[in-house]
Structure formats: C-alpha cells, structure tokens
Ligand code: SF4
C-alpha cells in the first residue's frame with residue numbers, strides 16, 4: 001500500500017512590523033465631528049429662521065443657512081438635471097445641487113468618502129454601533145443571503161428617485177421647485193423631524209436599535225444617497241490594495257472593516273460598499289501589506305485623502321459662493337406668506 005503524503009503545512013510568514021503610528025482614524029473622526037457640528041449649527045440657524053416667520057417676526061431672526069439644502073437630495077438631483085439639460089444654474093436651492101456635486105466628486109475621486117468621512121448620519125450610525133460593541137462586546141452580522149438581499153434595497157430606492165427625476169421634463173422641474181411646495185420643501189423637511197408622529201417615532205426607534213446591533217444598518221441597507229455615492233465610487237481611481245507577499249493573514253483588516261468586506265482575502269477592494277474609511281489600514285500590523293493606493297500602485301496617505309476631501313468640499317462651495325450661486329434669494333414677504341402654512345402644501 002502506497003504511503004499517503006501528509007498535506008503541506010503552510011509556512012507562516014514573518015511579520016515585518018509597521019513603523020510609526022497610524023493617525024488616519026484621528027483625522028477621519030475630526031472630519032466627522034466637524035461636519036456633524038456644522039450640521040447642528042445649520043439646523044439651529046434654520047430653526048430660528050423658520051420660527052421668525054412662523055411667529056410673524058416676534059422671535060429672534062437668523063439668516064437662512066444655504067447648507068440646509070444638503071438635506072434636500074431630491075431637489076438637488078432635480079436641479080442637477082436642470083443644470084445638465086439647460087446649462088443654467090437654478091435660482092432656487094442651488095446650494096443643495098453644489099453640495100451634491102462636491103460629494104459626488106469626493107466619492108468618485110476618493111472612494112465613497114462622503115459616507116466614511118463627512119455624512120452626519122453615517123457618523124451617528126458609527127457611534128451607535130460602537131456603543132453596541134462596547135456594551136455587548138460585539139456587533140452582529142446579518143447572514144449573507146439576507147445581507148445581499150437587504151443591500152439591494154437602497155439601490156431600489158435610488159432607482160425610484162432617479163426614475164422620478166429622470167422622467168420629469170425640465171419645465172416641470174422648474175414649475176415644481178418654484179411652486180409653494182418646492183419653495184418650502186426645506187421647512188417641510190424640518191417639520192417632519194419636529195413633529196414626528198407615532199409611526200415616525202417607531203420607525204426611528206427601530207433604526208436606532210438596529211444600528212446599535214448591526215454596523216451602519218441605515219447606510220448599508222436603506223440609504224439611497226449612499227447608494228448613489230457608491231455607484232460614483234465604482235469608477236474611483238483609488239483602491240485599498242493588499243500585498244499578499246507582505247500580508248501575514250491575520251485577518252484583522254476584515255474584522256475591522258465596517259462594510260464587512262473580506263479585505264484579508266482580496267488583493268484589491270473594488271466594492272461600492274468601501275467608504276475609504278481606512279480602518280483596515282489602521283489596524284494592519286504588517287509593513288506595506290495594506291494601503292490606499294492610486295493607479296500605478298502609488299500609496300495615498302490619510303492626510304492626502306483628508307486634504308482632497310476638504311479641497312473638493314471648500315472648492316465647489318467656494319465656487320458657488322463667489323459666482324453668486326450659493327444663496328436662494330427670495331423676498332421676506334414670500335417666506336412670511338408660505339412658512340406659516342408649510343404643512344398645508346401637499347405634493348403636487
Ligand atoms: S475596505 Fe477598508 S477602507 Fe474600505 S470600508 Fe473596509 S475598512 Fe474602510
């Protein structure tokens with residue numbers, strides 16, 4: 001009887017330790033918190049602006065912050081279509097459109113970095129799953145078949161919005177946005193959050209609880225804005241790359257990845273779910289094994305990623321300001337007429 005040869009034992013690779021400390025997560029958290037604070041300030045200013053008109057000028061006045069239009073993604077998509085089809089910058093809610101352009105550019109060039117570095121909802125989501133992990137010692141992963149099916153939901157929602165905007169002719173978009181509903185759609189959005197009914201409270205509570213247990217529950221399964229950013233990121237020149245010759249197969253990168261990507265088994269991460277958060281790179285112990293890289297395998301340090309995001313955000317918003325396309329200029333009398341009746345306007 002022939003002797004059976006024992007299976008070959010995979011030689012363990014020697015760890016070449018990384019020199020120096022990784023500061024990518026300090027940098028990313030600073031961006032996240034700064035953007036969250038900016039949004040809290042915008043929300044407060046906008047609330048004061050709305051209250052001034054609701055009370056007929058009897059409360060403190062605040063200037064309407066154009067940044068509030070970042071919370072009107074459908075109006076931004078409509079305005080982007082008007083810009084692309086007519087070549088002219090819309091007069092109502094232009095800031096929302098410029099913010100969308102800045103975030104799309106950041107996601108295209110620097111992976112889905114809007115989600116991982118800027119989005120305030122993504123930041124709150126991240127703190128919720130970190131809270132869950134610190135209380136329970138772990139987060140839960142949805143079984144793969146259900147995870148794949150659920151991830152499709154955000155693309156279905158995005159498809160519905162793109163279809164709705166795509167099927168509207170430019171004159172119909174202009175008529176919609178300049179009508180009473182379109183003018184105060186930001187106020188209606190504020191009212192939605194201010195006067196959250198029982199159903200809204202229950203849905204919010206479910207999403208918050210789910211986000212404590214499952215990493216980025218809202219972003220991963222339901223956010224159509226994130227889905228759009230992910231599609232833009234598919235064409236990104238930047239990728240997380242693993243060098244198998246230097247990797248020691250410890251799988252720390254995969255465990256750290258909030259998008260649950262199998263970083264330890266791939267050479268290049270092309271997924272639309274990768275937010276360029278660099279968590280995987282931060283935990284990798286092996287020198288040169290994992291990095292964010294540009295074409296021709298050039299390493300992109302975290303500070304360059306941060307500088308790129310800041311330059312795109314400030315550059316696009318600054319351009320809109322300098323060219324006079326940042327503010328929605330409506331007379332006070334229009335706001336005085338419409339804001340107190342915002343909830344009476346129904347979707348045309
Ligand atoms: S692969 Fe890395 S950069 Fe991409 S989402 Fe996962 S941890 Fe973040």
Ligand code: SF4
Pocket residue numbers: 242246247248249250251252253254263264283284285286289290
């Ligand atoms: S963290 Fe990932 S890339 Fe780095 S050594 Fe471990 S398995 Fe390899």
